[in-house]
Amino acid sequence: MHRLSFIPGRLLQSIPVVFGVTLLVFFMAHLLPGDPALAILGDKATAARIDALRTQMGLDKPLIVQYGLFLGQLVRGQLGTSLTYQVPVSELVLEAAPVTLSLVFFALVLSLLIGIPLSGIAATKPNGFADLAVRGYTLIGQGMPQFWVGIMLILFLSLKLRLFPVGGYGQTAFDHFYFLFVPALTLAIALSPTMIRSLRSSTINVLGSEYVATARSKGSGGTELFRKHVLRNAVIPTVSILGVNLGYLVGGSIVIEKVFALPGLGSLMLNAIFSRDFPTIQGVTLFVALFVVVVGILTDVIYTLLDPRVNFGSKERE
Amino acid sequence: MSTPTAILAGFQAKRRSARSRSLKPWYQNGSLVAGMIIVGLLVLMAVLAPVIAPYDPIKQDLTATLQSPNALHWLGTDKFGRDVLSRLIWGAQVNLRIGFLAVLIPFVFGSIMGGLAGYFGGWFDAIVMRVVDVFFAFPFYVMVIALVFILGSGEASIYLAIAAVSWVSYAKIVRGEVLVAKKQDYVIAARLSGMSHARVLGRHIGPNVLSQAIIYGMSDIVMDIMAVVTLGYLGLGIAPPTAEWGSMILDGQEFITTLWQQATIPGLIVVVTSLGVSWLGDGLSDMLSPERRK
Numbered sequence: 001m002h003r004l005s006f007i008p009g010r011l012l013q014s015i016p017v018v019f020g021v022t023l024l025v026f027f028m029a030h031l032l033p034g035d036p037a038l039a040i041l042g043d044k045a046t047a048a049r050i051d052a053l054r055t056q057m058g059l060d061k062p063l064i065v066q067y068g069l070f071l072g073q074l075v076r077g078q079l080g081t082s083l084t085y086q087v088p089v090s091e092l093v094l095e096a097a098p099v100t101l102s103l104v105f106f107a108l109v110l111s112l113l114i115g116i117p118l119s120g121i122a123a124t125k126p127n128g129f130a131d132l133a134v135r136g137y138t139l140i141g142q143g144m145p146q147f148w149v150g151i152m153l154i155l156f157l158s159l160k161l162r163l164f165p166v167g168g169y170g171q172t173a174f175d176h177f178y179f180l181f182v183p184a185l186t187l188a189i190a191l192s193p194t195m196i197r198s199l200r201s202s203t204i205n206v207l208g209s210e211y212v213a214t215a216r217s218k219g220s221g222g223t224e225l226f227r228k229h230v231l232r233n234a235v236i237p238t239v240s241i242l243g244v245n246l247g248y249l250v251g252g253s254i255v256i257e258k259v260f261a262l263p264g265l266g267s268l269m270l271n272a273i274f275s276r277d278f279p280t281i282q283g284v285t286l287f288v289a290l291f292v293v294v295v296g297i298l299t300d301v302i303y304t305l306l307d308p309r310v311n312f313g314s315k316e317r318e
Numbered sequence: 319m320s321t322p323t324a325i326l327a328g329f330q331a332k333r334r335s336a337r338s339r340s341l342k343p344w345y346q347n348g349s350l351v352a353g354m355i356i357v358g359l360l361v362l363m364a365v366l367a368p369v370i371a372p373y374d375p376i377k378q379d380l381t382a383t384l385q386s387p388n389a390l391h392w393l394g395t396d397k398f399g400r401d402v403l404s405r406l407i408w409g410a411q412v413n414l415r416i417g418f419l420a421v422l423i424p425f426v427f428g429s430i431m432g433g434l435a436g437y438f439g440g441w442f443d444a445i446v447m448r449v450v451d452v453f454f455a456f457p458f459y460v461m462v463i464a465l466v467f468i469l470g471s472g473e474a475s476i477y478l479a480i481a482a483v484s485w486v487s488y489a490k491i492v493r494g495e496v497l498v499a500k501k502q503d504y505v506i507a508a509r510l511s512g513m514s515h516a517r518v519l520g521r522h523i524g525p526n527v528l529s530q531a532i533i534y535g536m537s538d539i540v541m542d543i544m545a546v547v548t549l550g551y552l553g554l555g556i557a558p559p560t561a562e563w564g565s566m567i568l569d570g571q572e573f574i575t576t577l578w579q580q581a582t583i584p585g586l587i588v589v590v591t592s593l594g595v596s597w598l599g600d601g602l603s604d605m606l607s608p609e610r611r612k
Binding site: 159 | 448449451452453454455456457458459460461463464467468469470540544547548551552553554564567571574575578581582585588589590591592593596
């Protein structure tokens with residue numbers, strides 16, 4: 001069987017999850033106190049408009065029909081209309097998503113740049129001084145509120161050293177890169193403890209393996225050994241952790257976007273919360289959750305490509 | 319800040335290393351003792367807040383706003399002239415209470431769901447695990463923020479929102495443990511001797527698998543404290559004027575250029591708190607690992 005032949009099955013497996021996600025987001029409207037149509041249109045809507053939406057949502061029909069109508073809209077890419085801006089929520093989401101996704105991707109790259117060297121140093125001599133220092137970093141790193149790390153970085157990098165702007169997103173592509181550096185660093189600091197823990201323990205395992213001993217006996221050493229023989233094998237378990245954490249990074253960026261005033265999904269959602277713009281909250285939540293499901297599938301594909309031993313098709317996954 | 323997966327990964331690593339550790343009395347367990355001291359002092363600070371706080375944490379004094387640290391106000395005053403040190407001390411009450419209490423509902427509900435799913439398997443297991451997958455698709459803060467919005471602000475909503483998000487981790491852990499335990503001889507023997515499912519689960523499997531959930535619960539407390547602080551910072555947490563560390567950081571951020579202490583120090587105390595709880599959790603995991611009890 002081809003190694004990637006698990007993909008159709010994996011896609012099939014995620015169908016109930018996608019349905020579950022839409023179901024949960026659908027029920028959000030029904031969990032709100034009062035009439036869902038009123039919640040969606042807001043207090044200022046006229047009785048006629050509320051009635052029209054009630055009919056459109058099928059609020060007088062059974063729940064299952066309402067859910068069907070909701071799904072029908074979703075398939076056409078309709079997430080409703082924002083109460084605040086009076087434009088389709090899908091437009092707002094598509095406008096904000098690139099900011100959040102660039103931030104998340106940038107943070108991922110930075111966390112690898114922090115994590116790989118630190119875990120390499122720590123793993124070369126377990127329980128040595130460097131290892132203890134790196135482990136201390138992971139312990140403290142886990143205990144720091146992300147937004148507070150962001151504020152501290154603003155304090156030192158932006159206000160004291162004046163190296164970076166205190167917030168905003170800039171105009172040009174280069175601006176974006178420059179403006180996103182400190183927010184991405186903040187997220188990377190939050191993610192790196194997880195990554196270092198995983199990389200450190202897998203690197204220790206790889207360093208103790210026979211093929212590394214063989215490579216050493218053939219005269220390989222230093223960074224060459226690390227790059228060619230250790231890194232690729234040590235990174236594999238980390239990929240699956242990173243895949244799951246991408247969803248976490250998106251969640252974290254919601255908070256970080258507030259600290260740095262970035263116009264991403266987080267700001268969109270928080271502003272929507274304070275203006276009680278329910279369709280926008282629903283839209284962002286749904287978009288983010290579906291993104292996480294897709295990333296989960298992609299992670300499995302990358303994992304298989306990296307590790308020839310993994311075969312999701314032949315073996316039941318736990 | 320840590321993720322559920324991060325904690326799960328770290329926690330599995332800890333379990334492996336715990337096996338090689340020797341049997342030491344609890345007072346020789348460094349991280350346990352350090353954690354107990356830190357958490358003990360913080361709890362003491364929270365309990366004694368009415369006695370040790372120099373000022374009323376919510377009393378405004380508009381004649382003494384935005385002061386730098388001085389002899390009267392050791393950490394200065396905020397924009398309403400409230401004493402920052404007093405708010406810090408009183409904040410321990412809210413932050414520790416919610417952090418520690420918020421684990422209870424997800425712990426109980428998640429463990430029961432995971433235990434039943436693992437024990438009975440079949441369609442029930444399949445449904446529970448698909449539901450777990452669905453909940454895992456929502457990033458923690460997206461879900462908590464959306465739920466706090468739906469349920470309205472206030473302490474009860476924070477408990478419910480955290481419970482709705484974090485029960486899935488307990489379900490996963492306990493299910494995994496039960497899957498292993500139900501193949502063990504003592505469980506098979508208990509079943510063969512004619513005991514009911516309820517008795518086997520409650521008396522035999524339960525005590526053996528719960529220690530892992532308890533250990534995870536300790537790291538979950540750190541997550542919950544972070545969640546409360548973060549909600550406070552986002553303006554979705556405990557309503558002002560109650561003293562709470564996250565909203566103190568939000569207030570302090572406004573004056574970061576002149577009064578840097580006001581955003582920095584509440585954050586530091588969060589770091590110390592999580593360090594203490596993490597150490598306590600590490601120590602407990604050494605004491606509770608099944609290998610030790612043999």
